[in-house]
Amino acid sequence: MKLLYITNGITGAGGLERVLSVKASWLADHLGYEVDIISLNEEGKNSFFSFSEKVRLHSVEVSGNPVRYLSRYLEGIQKKVLELQPDIISVCDDALKGFLLPAMIRTRAKWIHESHASVQLGDRGEGVPFQKKFQHVLKQYLGRGFARVVLLSERNKNEWTLPQLEVIPNPLPFQTDKLSTLQNKRVIAVGSYSFNKGYDLLLQIWTKIEPEFPDWELNIYGKLTHDNLFAKAEKLNLKNVHFFAPAPDIQEKYVDSSIFVLPSRSEGFGMVIIEAMSCGLPVVSFDCPHGPGDIITDGHDGFLVENGHIEMFAARLQELMSSEELRQEFGTAGRETAKKYMPEKIVKQWDELFRSLVSK
Known part of the structure; x- marks a missing residue:
């Protein structure tokens, strides 16, 4: 099966990058998936976390004002999708542009959105800003273009009204036989x-x-x-x-x-x-x-x-x-x-x- 992930970046040291390295590598190494990942503006950069050699990495270059940025983003994604012909496309991008993809990209692939953050992310103690609430309303509407919207926790379902919600938590990114003695202060x-x-x-x-x-x-x-x-x-x-x-x-x-x-x-x-x-x-x-x-x-x-x-x-x-x-x-x-x-x-x-x- 051909699987394509679309995300903003894989070279950082954040949780999303770490999880993606684990999932993509496991699917390629243990379950025989053909896995490709598209990220933005990362041509020639090294990833912080290691990916299987079987996972193919691609970069779409985007820049300019918001209109030009979005245009280049959609053009770059469309070109890669036509080239790779995936069976499944999983979007790991909580920004609004990620929710536009099913409506804007020509493909027969099934679309999944992976939500990695609460709508309350970034709330600075004054409540969720109106702009963010409005964006979340748009996401609820655009989210209907996905076959599944996958959340990380059962409680996170409270923020969504979509019928096609599914909960799959993050995997443990490493396994170790070493344990803390619990004596170091x-x-x-x-x-x-x-x-x-x-x-x-x-x-x-x-x-x-x-x-x-x-x-x-x-x-x-x-x-x-x-x-x-x-x-x-x-x-x-x-x-x-x-x-x-x-x-x-x-x-x-x-x-x-x-x-x-x-x-x-x-x-x-x-x-x-x-x-x-x-x-x-x-x-x-x-x-x-x-x-x-x-x-x-x-x-x-x-x-x-x-x-x-x-x-x-x-x-x-x-x-x-x-x-x-x-x-x-x-x-x-x-x-x-x-x-x-x-x-x-x-x-x-x-x-x-x-x-x-x-x-x-």
Whole structure:
């Protein structure tokens, strides 16, 4: 079967790129798919994550004002689709232009849209902007052109009214036999330094932690999107907070830590949660829309905290820092939770979906 993914980029260090590398490679290597990926303006660039040699990568070059950009985008996609003749086209682009493709591109292929973000992504505490709400209304209308719109969590269904919704979570991007001893006095957070990831909230939380646990450190790994976090940490006089660039060997960083924290305001899924769990880490996360609550069982493999409740988050984190026994209990349960997201289980769901659409 010929499968074509369309996305904005595959060379970055984000969650979408990581997931796509796992799915595309597994489908090509283990299930015999012919997999092509179209990204934008990435000719000659190296990807951050590795893809199977069987996966073919293509770049469409786009630029100019919005009208010229969209024109070149549609022309470039159409040319590639005619060349590749896919059976299935999966669009991994939450921007409005991705929803235009089924109506604008000539093909007999079945269309799928993969939604990787909540509509509340980027909400800066003042509610979802009108422009974003209006775009989501358009997406609901244009989404009818897809055979399936695939979401990452059951809770995310609340944001959509389309009948052809399906839920397939992200696969675990790596497998490791190494587990944390849970004895290193390190807390880890992973994700881009963006407003949505809530690191400003995490710094406020850490002001309540550091005086009581001065021998513990907080390590944050992520792509730099703005630098005011450094100034904020200095202003709060925090001594044991360290910022790092994305790490290709992030599993080693998990193993060297003892607790994982997710202070996000919203998530599409929260893949870093299952990554951390697979390394045996207990998790503390805000119960933000819409991923963590589908993964974590509060009080069993981690703590789910009311979204934005800084004091409760700090209290739960202190519980884990104070008790190695509790860390071990949650870590053991989390490893079992992570097994549900093994690639062979998740990619099988994709294979079943693709085959059901092609057979119609």
